[in-house]
Amino acid sequence: MxxxxxxxxxxxxxxxxxxxxxxxxxxxxxxxxxxxxxxxxxxxxxxxxxxxxxxxxxxxxxxxxxxxxxxxxxxxxxxxxxxxxxxxTLEKTLLDLLADMHHAPPLDELAALFVRLPYHPATLVAMARQASDTVLKRTCFLAAWAGRIHVREIPFAAFRRTPVKLDPREPATGLAWDNRFFLKVPSRAFRLPLPPGPANLDPDIAAWVELRRSPAFQEWMAGEGRLPILGDHDGKELDGFFGDLFRDIPAARFDDLFHDHFGRQPLQEPAASDPAPVPGPAPLVAGPAIRTPSRPASHPAKAVTPASPTPPPA
Structure with a gap:
């Protein structure tokens, strides 16, 4: 039809x-x-x-x-x-969903909207501040969860100390406490997959969203039980993640990275059928310099007359 x-x-x-x-x-x-x-x-x-x-x-x-x-x-x-x-508008729609959670989709679908919709984060937060403390906390957390907002854009000082649930439909068990937002968050939220973000994101935001989409990063978040936010502590809290990520990874796993981003061909291990390399000339080895004693110009070197051979006995 x-x-x-x-x-x-x-x-x-x-x-x-x-x-x-x-x-x-x-x-x-x-x-x-x-x-x-x-x-x-x-x-x-x-x-x-x-x-x-x-x-x-x-x-x-x-x-x-x-x-x-x-x-x-x-x-x-x-x-x-x-x-x-x-x-x-898109921003108003998101705020209405957070205010009327019984009309919102399940948490995984709701959170995905904060990643993929082309809303304006600064406008969203400004409108949330005019709505309610509950809506403001949920809005800021989900925008940070989605990787779409910098830490300096979150009005932490405006949050009241009253505890709020991110999603009251979730079971009371398995909730993590985030004291930055005064928010009770389902632990499973750290493992939720992220869809791609809009195409017109700021480069820093786009790179952060891609990092957030990494399954390894999501597993690390779940282990830490904490949401990292773009710009928080100048990235120091991510040291543990990158340390764990690169510790046991074979060098071959980085071949695509070197080729795609640095223009370098990956190193190839010689195959068993490859001919043995032909040895080249031996390298020159520098030794101690031999010095010839100099003579004064007024004492030229004397010519040496070779000795005559001794005649045989008669």
Whole structure:
């Protein structure tokens, strides 16, 4: 079925149900309408400043999430033909997911959004500071977990000392305490795989995201039970990781690195069938210099007359 035949009724039904000023589509519904996820979620969600009963759009329920005092900010418009719908921006969508965790995908999918979506981290943190302490802590941790934020961009001094769970849906057992964020984090979060980041990242951020995607780095994080953050302690806490990484790695494992990044051909061990090398000339060995005694110019060397042979006896 063409996409137009699927989206047109959806836009028509949603537009007829968005009645109040300040209402907008958010959560996974917004991600679908913004083209960030491929499938329409089983449950559609809209944020409203007033309590409203849920509706139905085709076979799917439309849940109105009540945000008291919600101001119509950080909302954009997506259109299909002449029909337009109010939709949250990417940054606002992420914050709504963290505020309404019961409408968020599982933690592994939620965390992956902080890696791959093309949001602006500084804008995200600034908006989170206006939301709540809980949302701010979760936002900063997941942006740091994703490798998308520098330590200097995290407002640690703004965190209240009240403990917060990163995901209240996770079991109470197996939680690690991060005293920098005053956050209880599932230990399994350190081993979660990361998708590729957006293509337009700053080079330092892009390199850090690639390091975070390394399975070896994730295993080291799980062993340490701590999230390293870009720029924290000038990278000193990573010394242990790189020491463990390179300690027992055979030299051949670095051949691709030398060839791709330094333009050097990998060293090849001689095969058994290779001919033996032909020895070259022996190298010159420097010895002590032989000095010839000099003579004064006024005493030229005397000519030596060879002695006459002795005649044989008569």
């Amino acid at each position: 063409p996409a137009s035949e699927t989206l047109l009724p959806l836009f028509q039904d949603l537009a007829s149900l968005m009645e109040l000023e300040g209402e907008y589509l958010s959560h996974r519904t917004a991600l679908f309408l913004l083209g960030q996820i491929p499938d329409l979620p089983a449950e559609l969600t809209a944020v409203s400043p007033r309590r409203r009963r849920n509706r139905t759009v085709g076979p799917r329920p439309l849940v109105f999430v009540f945000h008291p005092g919600e101001k119509p900010r950080h909302i954009q418009v997506t259109a299909f033909g002449k029909i337009s719908l109010p939709v949250s």
